[in-house]
Amino acid sequence: MSTDFRSLLINSGCSDLDRLTQLKRKGQRTPAIQQYFRTQREVADNADMDLSERWLKKMKKIMGQIDDHVQWCVPFSGRPFRFLDLGCCPGGFSTYILKKNKQSTGVGISLDPADGGHPYLIEQSLRDRHTIIFADLTLFQLGPQMMSSPFFNFRTLPEDLTTRQFDLALLDAHHLRTQPGSSSDLLAISQIVVALSSIKFGATVVMKLAHPESWYTVRMLFFLDVLSSSLTVHKPYAMHRVQGTFYAIAKGVGGKSEKQRFLSHNFLPEFQKLWVELRSANGVGRSLVPKDLNFIISDEQVEGYALRLAELCGPVWKLQSAALEKLYTEQGI
Template sequence: MSRPLAYEYTAPPLDENAAALTILKARHVPELAELHELRRKGWRDAGLDGHFQTQRKVADQSTHASEVFWFEMMKKGMKEIDDAVSVLPSQGTPFEFLDIWSVSLLLLQSSISDHLSTSSRPPMVSSCCPGGFSSFTLNKKRLTKGVGLSLPASSGGHSFMLENYLRPRYQLIEKDILEYNLAPNVPGTPFLTDMLPDALLERFQLVFIDGHALRTYASLPVQGKLDDAREAHVVYRDSLHIAHLIIALECVRPGGTISTRLSHPEAFPASHILYFLDQLSDELAVYKPRTMHTYRGTFYVVAKGVCRRTPALTELKARYLTGLQQLWSALRWGGPSGRGRRMSSDDLDFIVSTEEILGRYLDRLIELGRPVWRTQAQGLHRFFAKKGIE
């Protein structure tokens, strides 16, 4: 019998505090140093945890009005990002996009550990109702068509919020993407009948990834102790994260754009994913919106000109895709019990090792991270001032 999962999140492999200190020992980065000190200030204030716990209780009882509010906020956020880094193709020709979103309002407000703690996590802190990015894109590009891929409401997903007048140009696929066989050629992967539809492969000029792990996900058979439930959620979260990358690589057209949300550019796995997208694309931009959650570590990355049809990029894409599929299978069905395992800090070494990130890629990582750290620090200054934290 499955049941929703409800508990605080556990820490993934590498925390942003340790990552920040490692970078600061190697380079003088004022933006990251300031942010690190602000995080330390937040950790020392015992009252903040109670504040976020109260907000979490409110968020756990979301209403239609709150869903509409966040739907509109995501449209504003998408406009801000597009104005800053031009996510949408500028040419006037029609295009198709894929929007992967499986988000939960239960994560809109989370405890202080989600924002300031020593535990870094993949981009799981939700900030929206489904469809905001799609709505903005369809409204701005009137000849554009889109496809949305979302967790069904019966499995904990949320209601479809897209405006009725836009729906004729939009196809919604309600599907738990973990039910797709994303690693059909990897030995040891259990037989799954559902394959990623051929009609989606290499089809989309733009792929949005803004789907995140749900605290209400109801498809995990969890029994026994709460610690077992926590571990099950970590396994689910990490496998979902890798599934998103596989689907994006499979579905983006050669030369297209991938836009995704990450957390803490200085830490694993965001630093490795930035490298991954940097290697596959012509142009990589990052942006942290100011319209929402400026004090959090989340930001958006936009990779343009992804996987053009050159021999070198075709080979690199195939190698990365094989590695991601092998990792996804291990996360889903590996571990001592064969029921999956969490991601470890060396799991993305087939892309780049942490030593390489801190070596030859460090200056590039700092270049990408500076505006994110600066914006988050500004957000924390305002947040602390509002709370009277000195």
Template sequence: MAQHSYPALAHIAENLTEEGLILGPSAILARRYVPELQELLAMRSKGWNEETLDDHFKWQRTVADNPDKEVASTWFHMMKKVMQEIDLASGCISPLKPIEFLDVGCSSGGLSSYVLRKNRHARGTGISLPAVQGGHIFLLEESFLPRYEFIEKDILAYDISPFRSDSTTVSSQRLPGRFLRRFSLVLLGESASRTYHHPVEPAPEDRKTVYGAYRDSLLITQLIIGLETVCPGGTIVMRLSHVECWPSAILLYLLDHLSDKLTVHKPRTMHASRGTCFVIAKGACGMQHAKARQQYLSGLRELLVQLRSGGRGGRGRMILPGDLDFVATAETILTEYLDRLIELGRGVWSTQVQGLDRLFRKKGIQ
């Protein structure tokens, strides 16, 4: 069997819950007929054994891990188009109303550039993993810099644990107080870097586990930052992968319950064949959501401690089944939330099928 990562079927296999349920495409299709998801599953199965796709995705990973200036510039312009798609799908960027926004994982700067260009009253703050630690080059246009604060920092270095003591924590380790409940728009799009420089280099046999812990810690940290920094009634835009699977389906549920209107959009501009999409939560974290927000934040902070310092030797661990039960169990998703999940996911699955079809035709896969 080819070992490329594109269908992420191994991820689905890890979705067992304590009740023995699997939160993934098969569980959904066992309960509902969803032609878009059925076709996507068939397309994934077709591609799973194709060696030509191994080479394609290995090449993509190599380019992504070692981008030259031309590639970085291409990504920058593509991400501007991605943000335009998100905006057209959700209407999340007002052209006239003053906006203060936070862009987490902002480099190369494409998302921020779109917001600043569309709204000349917008002012932004971007946080990006330093390039020396595996981050991307920051390419925001010079004309926008007076309206932008660029912070080079690994967001995992922020102390947002439930046990933090403000009197003893070094100020540079805390999420700045001026960020709390401040931003009308928060963009959460930082993806795990395969070239990330870990504080302590893991042993070869631990690298997979350490990377998984880093990836999942990054996901949960971004969500905590989003819930902490969005102003009441603001908008959170979050990048998720495979919304039909655990844990993304549960995080989708969380954002749906903390907002007045939720849109899920998969851009066609970039990575159309992959499972990534953007969740746009408008009217987020208002007064009516205050109790649930605090409960979710408490659970997320406690989970983050386990992800950062749990596991063998305290090196951290990946998210495990049951970790997000304080939000919703797999049974809750499959019984109470399933129709809503399908409603939100149809467009994502349809777009991915079209992207895979184009990729297969390009590679001569029948």
């Protein structure tokens, strides 16, 4: 589907996607570019405290850009505001929110540093309004029924995360490259189940995604579009310019009665069942395939979303293309 859908988008006028596709192919054939990205991954996988502190500052800036872009997903002080930050550490997103809104309180969930997660670097003066939970998101009980396994020690989702008290949910966790590839899919679905269980109806959801033309991201954007009153995207220049990653910002998720029903009675139960399926296979798990998300939109229906996708994500392809061209020039290519 991915190649055919990409061709459909390009043939319908997505010139920036066409340009990006050509640039990626050029990069795949160029050893210097491949080495550049390998070095970037190695640095990220072995981050020291100094790099973690720089990430916090950059992520704080990115959250400010996201907030400005949608005017606003974080209100100024004046009323209580509750947020959930998945993949919280080192804490840049939470830091921005806590500093902007002095009445805000938040919960962050992040992998324990002892298990390979980032350090918790939110400054002491903000921590009385912020709770950090060190946990593997994929090991919460996220199915429709309690699950037992000889391979894993599952834990119950904290009560704070089951009472629909959050005005904003940030889905920004990423899996470790040292883990199996299938764990990336499991983490993505785990984040969605936690967020859909935790947010108020009408909340804002900020979700990190990658490659808008991919079968998974098309379905996630459609899912957010259906549930929200408005959907936009933002690709930060500072950390994501040459990567395929970007953020989708959905406001008013489950706000209207019919969207509330879709969230509670359709999407959440289906994602919970999918979490169980991905957790199966004798503890090994499996990767997502397109038909897993047919409850959102099927392959046959995706073509009808092409124009909307191009409208949403044209700027994402344009920025990445320009950044790759600049990188290639700097590398003498």
